[in-house]
Amino acid sequence: MQQDIIETDTRHLHRALIVDDHPLFCDALALTLRAVAGVRVVETAGSLGAALDRLKRDPHADVVVLDLDLPDVDGLDGLLRLRAALPGIPVLVVSSMSGDHLVSAALSAGAAGFVPKHSGREAFRTAFDALRAGRIYAPDGYDPVQAASDPASDVVGRLAQLTRQQTRILDLICHGMLNKQIAHELSIAETTVKAHVTAIMRKLGVQSRTQAVLIAQQVRFSAIDPQG
Incomplete structure (x- = not known):
């Protein structure tokens, strides 16, 4: 599912930083992004702190692919900190948790898209196509009407x-x-x-x-x- 955002921005998204503490998943995702999403350079970081240090030294990543379950963050705190530190870099959340309430909260926190970890390659292709077109990507089956009733989204929006x-x-x-x-x-x-x-x-x-x-x-x- 794709949603319009206020400003349309065509992005190349050739350089990606994957932030995830599972090396095997990072390797598999890197192969996927190179194969189907047009990403040429993929780097990885095993924690939010390592990612922020890496981006501080070289802020030229085109997109950050972020897991929410990291050793040095709780809940959406990592996404909020990353968006506050580097608001110009789109963040695609890739998480093993994918309930409507979490997708809604992540998008309210400034994520450019949300892909469940169990998704196939086509989902990543579609997500990156959406980001390049300046659109927000939400997974198939996401119900924004149901998620809108979740008070957590309002709270996250304020923190963002x-x-x-x-x-x-x-x-x-x-x-x-x-x-x-x-x-x-x-x-x-x-x-x-x-x-x-x-x-x-x-x-x-x-x-x-x-x-x-x-x-x-x-x-x-x-x-x-x-x-x-």
């Missing part, structure tokens, strides 16, 4: 509005740091931290730091497990 710095500050707040400690950690003025915290709460629609933390935790757990 945060800038890279605001995302980092919210993460530090979740680790229990005070403004003074955050200022020291990020080498910025405490007044700057306060301004960011105010902006974070406004974007999330909350009135306190505690509520902001609860929002972040909801995305990390409820988006993956709707019963959590």
Whole structure:
């Protein structure tokens, strides 16, 4: 299933970075992308941290293919951090979990598409064709009407509005740091931290730091497990 996005952008998508901690899957996916998706250069990273380090050194990847189940992230946190750090690079989520609630939440978080891991080669061909045409790709059978009723998508959409710095500050707040400690950690003025915290709460629609933390935790757990 393909959905229109606001801006159409023709992309070459010749260079891909696969972020997944299963080497055999990475090898198989790399072969698939070369064979059917027109990708010429494929690199891999086994964690989000490794991927961010790699992209910081060389931000010229055309597309990131991201697994949500990584050793250094919880739930959709990795996707949100990646999108905040590198908003210009499309992210295609490839996950073993593929319920409508998760697909909807991932797209709300800024994913350019979602392909279940059990999909055949044709799904990857279609997904990359959609991305090249500036369209969002969702898997066959995805019901956006049903997914729209999922509150996790609204929460993720609000978190996706945060800038890279605001995302980092919210993460530090979740680790229990005070403004003074955050200022020291990020080498910025405490007044700057306060301004960011105010902006974070406004974007999330909350009135306190505690509520902001609860929002972040909801995305990390409820988006993956709707019963959590």
